[in-house]
Amino acid sequence: MLVPQLLNPKSIAVIGASNDTCKPGGKVLQNLLAHQYQGQLYAVNPREQQVQGVACYPSCEFLPDVDLAIIAVAANYVESALQTLAFQKSCKAFIVFSAGFSETCADGKALEARCAQIVNSVGGTLIGPNCIGVITAAYKGVFAGPIPAYNSMDCDCVSASGATMAYLLEAAIPRGLKFRDIFSVGNSAQVGVEEVLQYWDETFDPQHSSRIKLLYMEQIKEPQRFLKHAASLVNKGCRIAAIKAGNTEAGSRAVSSHTGALAGSDAAVSSLFRKAGVIRCYSRIELVYVAAIFSIQPLKGNRIAVITHAGGPGVMLTDILVKGGMQVPQLTGAKAEALLSKLHPGSSVANPIDFLATGNATQLGQILDAVENDFEEIDGSVVVFGTTGMWRVDDVYMVLHEKMKTCSKPIFPILPSAIQAAEELSRFHAMGHINFTDEVSFGYVLSRVNKLQPPYTCPTLPEVNTAKVRQVIQQAQEGYLPPDKVFDLLNAAGINTVKQHTATTLEEALDHASAIGYPLVMKVSGPVHKSDLGGVVVGIKYRTELEKTFGRLMQLEGADGVILQQQLSGTEVYLGAKAEDGYGHQVLCGLGGIFVEVFKDVSAALAPVGSEEARKMIRRLKSYPIIKGTRGKAGINEELLVEAIMKLSTLLEAAPEISEMDINPLMGTPGALVAVDARISVCKPERSIIDAPVQSIFVNPKSAAILSSQTA
Amino acid sequence: MLVPQLLNPKSIAVIGASNDTCKPGGKVLQNLLAHQYQGQLYAVNPREQQVQGVACYPSCEFLPDVDLAIIAVAANYVESALQTLAFQKSCKAFIVFSAGFSETCADGKALEARCAQIVNSVGGTLIGPNCIGVITAAYKGVFAGPIPAYNSMDCDCVSASGATMAYLLEAAIPRGLKFRDIFSVGNSAQVGVEEVLQYWDETFDPQHSSRIKLLYMEQIKEPQRFLKHAASLVNKGCRIAAIKAGNTEAGSRAVSSHTGALAGSDAAVSSLFRKAGVIRCYSRIELVYVAAIFSIQPLKGNRIAVITHAGGPGVMLTDILVKGGMQVPQLTGAKAEALLSKLHPGSSVANPIDFLATGNATQLGQILDAVENDFEEIDGSVVVFGTTGMWRVDDVYMVLHEKMKTCSKPIFPILPSAIQAAEELSRFHAMGHINFTDEVSFGYVLSRVNKLQPPYTCPTLPEVNTAKVRQVIQQAQEGYLPPDKVFDLLNAAGINTVKQHTATTLEEALDHASAIGYPLVMKVSGPVHKSDLGGVVVGIKYRTELEKTFGRLMQLEGADGVILQQQLSGTEVYLGAKAEDGYGHQVLCGLGGIFVEVFKDVSAALAPVGSEEARKMIRRLKSYPIIKGTRGKAGINEELLVEAIMKLSTLLEAAPEISEMDINPLMGTPGALVAVDARISVCKPERSIIDAPVQSIFVNPKSAAILSSQTA
Structure with a gap:
């Protein structure tokens, strides 16, 4: 549960505040001040009277009541600080930067549990420990990473790794991505990714909530809770992308070494995401590309116009889109001819629409209008447009801006000139847009995003003979069930099983054979590795074959009978x-x-x-x-x-x-x-x-x- | 053939030079001047007497003799300029920026051929048309794209797409990649990627030639020439990475629309690259990552130490390395314990070696020394190290610099803080290094590079009955050979064929059956889709079955006989x-x-x-x-x-x-x-x-x- 004091605190105390901004307690205070936190700020530090101009108290006891505490002291001081704040200062929200808890040893784990217990006992919220903090509209409570532009309809983010959060921002900001709330949940002593999802789900407001959610996880403690809230958010119109790292044995070793997480089975994670309608990412850069795609309205189909003034990137983009199952339909006919006539000689509208190195803003506008109005066979377009460095491309990006605002078909901008068009890109970002830089990475990710399916609804399952199932299970021993019990369960579930009977005497075998009918399969019962012993014989067509085979099988070591089975083909x-x-x-x-x-x-x-x-x-x-x-x-x-x-x-x-x-x-x-x-x-x-x-x-x-x- | 005048011209004339640097003829002159071209510069422009301070001639006739001409005039003026320069001014090297040649229409194609013919007739070199130019140690003869730092041992580059070249540089420069010679070959009227490879091969000097070659192609006109020189370069110690775009039908359509290239079969390209020991890339960013890996000495095995102060990226990197077939071996024993004792409490050396957010430069040095000296089970290391933003990481990157210089095991630096450590990264680049930013992209590419095999040598093939083969081929009609001729060829090559004979009468069939032996397969001869007609019968065990089947098969429409064949299993x-x-x-x-x-x-x-x-x-x-x-x-x-x-x-x-x-x-x-x-x-x-x-x-x-x- 995320209390309101975490999201919008009237007052914040930084415990371990410092004038040294090379320390977490100094840096976070600097960030709070620099980004104009509007509430009351307090510092706690036994050696200072003021910290960065903020009134400082020697210890938590001396503080007035406070909504949110950001704790940046050594692990062994955290528990007592929490006690004072929770029990004496009406504090309900706690962000603990400190490391040295469950990620290190059993003592740390016990300490972490006691800290969570303190916060639970006052109905509060604990973020961390071992995290880099929280960003909301009200405050920037982090000590690490660049602080992104805040936009209430952009990416909501939660990460179990502080460094991954910081480096994700390093990759996202240069592409123009903007963010809303950011939670670095660290060891997730009380609040993990699931709780944040639940919070987003339960507080979702179609008017004011962002529809983009980005997650980084190393464990999913409560898969069913994850499923419930992720699927619910997707059903409300959100789009969720998530990394679940630690999906190899060696990777899981890394997980356990640094946050004490137990890695679940990786295939189950993929199944869970599919069921919830969440797209699984495997790298920060992929998450950034997916988030950028999410920031543009979804495609209604898979048919793309590739629009470019640069041949090579158009070719590579077309290749990867087609490999990913998208279509780049050839454009022909009168409307294509009409468009071609507006472009420079040598241009092509076959799709890719190549309007040459000399192509200009006006022509781009005409092409985008044609895609919007004239070509029903196109669902959206990708524009690859950089610069030679000879002239500015502000006018081109302004056309992009206008068309992206007004067209009903999505337009994805690949603007690769990060150096030569740096200023134009900044302006484009300032107008609220993102850009992609690598056309192939974009094409790969777009085709993945476009395959994303909505969450599965709770299914109506067929009837099953529950009484019979429970009877078999209750009578069963731990471990593998005997073959007849296995078939009983399958039959109770309505799954047809092959006709078969076990015989211990030749007479029984002959009786079973007439009941089942030839041809038959005969298998020795008893030994585990039947095939290796020659204990399985197929194609028994005659009584004489049956008799001979029965005798031989019963001689095998461990044999306690012979299974006769209807021989099926298929x-x-x-x-x-x-x-x-x-x-x-x-x-x-x-x-x-x-x-x-x-x-x-x-x-x-x-x-x-x-x-x-x-x-x-x-x-x-x-x-x-x-x-x-x-x-x-x-x-x-x-x-x-x-x-x-x-x-x-x-x-x-x-x-x-x-x-x-x-x-x-x-x-x-x-x-x-x-x-x-x-x-x-x-x-x-x-x-x-x-x-x-x-x-x-x-x-x-x-x-x-x-x-x-x-x-x- | 690349003449010396192209690489190191004593004089350069810019035909179509301009004071307007928004024009190719203006921009290229600006670049030549700004990057201190040391030879004689001339401008040609009928409307100017000086261009950007350079002496200007009204037309090519008035020029003195010149080594290299850079031609930036409209296509219809190019031919006469080439004639004057080649036949009257002893000019041997020509770079033609102009578009409007073979990429547009048949007339353009003819014009391009005439231009190449002029240059050929004086034994000169023609780069382009439709290109962005050439960069060598002597001059920066390009009109587009950022100009990278020049380093004689760094990436040599050739591209058939000028825009791809420019955008490749946009992606490469921020990662610290440096370049040597760059050729934008455009339409490859005379010099294509193959010729540049041949030039690099024939002029290769172990002391002074770069060992990194990057290629972008949309067609391979001469695969055998490509193979010869690429393999030769790799055998001399070079590492080559190449994109061949246009590998889907739609992608090829894009190719033909913009450079008039015919797409070859894509699988053949992959086979060619494998045979030559060239790694195939599919995007600019992949090419950049491969080039950056090439700039570090090769791994001698696949066992990696992942070293990081940031948990999450270490986990994701380990996952992708292991999925790519690399190993991240667990480190245990006394030496691991000794290393652990030097790190902060809570660190892990299990591999990933996680020395925590508080890990410092000294510790990184100790870890890298241990990898170098103490752990034989490790072939190289990857260091993921960014910054929280609280302090500068110059000292850490200086340790990296020193260890990369002195260690025999390669060290790959993943430095993700492009924003917060921008200054430190610039310094690191200035010391001659590259950096990777995304650990997963790096891990994926490293595992691909590490699987690269050396070129295959010319094999000794088995003997074949050439006389028989030639006889069959010479007698054959165009199209599919009759079955007996097919078997003759296989037998001549020493490939065993099933015993079979064709019978047109029942007597023949019975004779063949005794020669081959039962069980038999019988197939109707004549109709193409035998199976659909019931014209193939397997498991013929008895003479009576043979007789019945023969009769039925001969009744099928188009039947001209029955093939009897030995029935094989396997x-x-x-x-x-x-x-x-x-x-x-x-x-x-x-x-x-x-x-x-x-x-x-x-x-x-x-x-x-x-x-x-x-x-x-x-x-x-x-x-x-x-x-x-x-x-x-x-x-x-x-x-x-x-x-x-x-x-x-x-x-x-x-x-x-x-x-x-x-x-x-x-x-x-x-x-x-x-x-x-x-x-x-x-x-x-x-x-x-x-x-x-x-x-x-x-x-x-x-x-x-x-x-x-x-x-x-």
Whole structure:
């Protein structure tokens, strides 16, 4: 919860204020003063009577009541300062810069917990510790980083890394990005990224709230809370871009070394973002480009006019747009001819629209008007316009400014002359615009942004025989379920299973064979690595073959019976699920065999998975053409596969104790989907599965390998 | 050929010189003067007597002899100026800024050819037309773009797009990159990228030549010349990075609209670059990052220490390095402990080495010394160090400067505070260094650069029955060869083919069956789409089946016989080849069926392909684990596949008339590789195949689709 005193404090005390602006307590006071904080300012420092002209108190006891305290003293002084401020000075908002808490050692962690407890006990808000501060309309309470221009409709920002926040601003400001509220949440002792999202969601005001949210995270402590508020914000018209770093093992080691965060499973993060309609970024510069794209109205399609006076950049931009799935439609016909006649000889309007190095502001205006009014086949335009250095381009950028204001189709400005057109760019920024500098980076990011899907709504899932599911689960032991119980669960969820029976005598085997019908598959029951032992025989067509094979299989070491199974043909499908700490279950689908194991061609989504999300999972697969049917070979009934994914999702809801499962293969034809083999592992800690530590759940290295390939 | 007068002219005449520096003829003179050109300068302008203080002549006739002419007049005046200068003024070097040549229309193209002819006839050098000029140690002969700091050991640069050159400099200069010679070759009427490469190659001097070459191209007119000189330069120790734009259909449309270039096949470009040891870039910013990496000594391995005072960027950098195949090894043991003891409490040396926001210059020196001397498991380091804005970081960057000078392991500086540490960065640049600003972009590019392979040497290819190959080719008609001729060619190249015979009568069929042995495949001969007609039957085990099938197949429309073929099992391999205009043949390999058609999993290389290159092709395949054998299934003999690729390459050398071919499938087992089906198309124009126009060669849309997926 973010109290109003944090956002708009009537008074601020800087604890550890200093005249030395090379210290956090000096720099933050300097920033508060320089950016005209309008409330009452106090300083606390036992060795000063005034600090930077501000009245100074020897310790917190001597302060009057105060709304917000910014604390820049060594870690071991923080607790007592908090106590005094919270209990004696009615202080409700606290920003703690100090390091030396949970990021260092167990003692630091305990200290951090006690500090959070103090703030909680007065219903206050704690930002940090180990952060660079907060910027709101009212004040600039940070000690690090350049302070960006404030604009109430521009980027809201929250970061778990102070340095990343500062360096993000270093990259964003030169491109003209403006910011609204900035929260550096540090160790997130009380307020993390989720709480800030919740605050933005609950206080969202269509008239006055910014619609751009940028996040940097190294952990997502509460994925469900993240999902709820991120999706809600997107549904209210916001656009959210987020970096979740620490997505490799070595990267996670870095995370744990510097903020004490536990890295979640990376594929689950991508699934979470997809479900919430959040675009995932992997670098500061990508976040800056996405934010700049967000600052322009969205495209209504994927058809782009590339407008330039510079050939090469137009070519590279066109290449990357097309590779990213955008279209750069060729423009022909009378309207194209009419436009061409207004340009210098040698120009081209084929798209790219190249109006040559001598192209001018008037011509750019004519081109943008034509895109707006004459070419229905275009959804928006990208203008690449720099300068040779021979003349100023203010007039060109003024045309851009006017057209960006008045045109209904978005216009994206790539203005690469950072040196030679520096002044013109500053003016363009001052008119409220951003610019991109690299056309290929822009094209890559635009095509990613344009693929962003809205959040998935809560799905209606199919019915499941819950009583049967609960009965199986309650009777089950920890670990892998026996094959018949696995099939019981699948059947209870409405997933068809192959006809099969286990026989311990030849008579039983022959009975089962007549019930199932030939051809048959025979598998030894008991040993784990059946194939390696020659314990799986397919294509049993005759009674004599059955008899001979039964005898041989029963001789294998560990054999306690023989499974007789209906032999199915079709395409092998893989379905899987895995519990992720805090995320619930992740559902996986792909084609079986080499497609999963060699090509790692698997789609993932977080449960619950409805029909729309399931269909998108399937269509995202590289092997989707095989599902559709290819090379004269029948495919798989896509709607049955959608249903199977939803049934699996329902099963997981009824049996949250399932820690991991796979159905591999699920044999698919145009008419049916039948599970042939499946494994289910259950985990029954006293605590809910959701709170169980990660390492006790991740038991199957095979599924883990599949998941680790799902990083983009 | 680049004459010495272009590089180091004793005199320069600017034709079309102007007092108006908003004109090319004014701006270039200003640049020549401002950057202290030491030779004799002349201006030509009928309306002036002095231009910018330089003696001015009314026309070229009045000039004294001159080494270099920079021509900035309208296109229709260029030819006569060239004539006067070349034939009357002993001028040998010409830079033509003027547009309105081959990029516009047929007349312009003819004019351009006449201009080149004039220069050729005096053994001179023509740069342009339609370019922004040339920069050498002697002079800055450009009218556009910022002029970079000149350093004789830094980036040599050639670009076919003037705007791209200018905007490349806009992105490069702020990162501290310095340049040596710059050539904007425009329409490349006489001198293109290939000629500049040849010049650099032939004049390479280990003591005085730069080892960094940056190229921007929209066409490669002479791929073999490019290959020869690029590979030679790399073998001499140079590092080359190149953009070849226009790699999508829409992108190529842009190319043809603005410089009249014909786009080659994009996969062939990638193959060419791989063969030459050139790294392919796709954006200006990527080229800048690669150039900056090239300016630091190469890594000797892939094991990196990430050193930072800023947690988040260290995490993101580690993630991207690991994803790119680099290692960020965990550091443990006594030496790690010793290093840790020198850092502030809370620091980590696990790698990332995080020495906290309070980390200082002395500590950075200690860390870099430890990386250099104590950790054999590290090949180089990346230092991420910005500023909070509270203090200057000159001391830190001075330590970086000293360690970069003295350490044998490379150190890459990521210094993100472009705003707050602007002055310190300028000083760092002035000491001869570059800096990176975005850690993720850097990590991505570093891992690409580190995978760069040296050029392939000319291979020793296997023997081939050339007489037989020539006989088949000489007797062949244009177009697809009949099946028996295809097999004759494969056999002549030493590629095993499946036993098969064509029968027109049942008696023949039965004879062939006894010779080949059951089981058999039977295919109708005649119709093209055999499978669609039910014209292919596999698994013929008995004489009765053969008789029945023979009768049915002969009834199919268009049937002129039945092919009886040995039935093989194994893994289907695809081998292919395609003639590329100017490139010779491109050789393709992959697994057959869905792997080629759905996953587009194909590797390509330009012929001739030796064993090393063939092996790399195979190992680059995503399906390589299947070739090795996976899931208990036997793989394919890799060495036999290497040989088959080399034999195919030899066949192409003996039969350059082959325009396109594929062997699909080549049935592979651990013991053998046997071609089961193959197609070969020949093209026999009077001219050599190499000069044939692109569209007459690209006859098979299927192979074209495969190739178009080979863009990275």
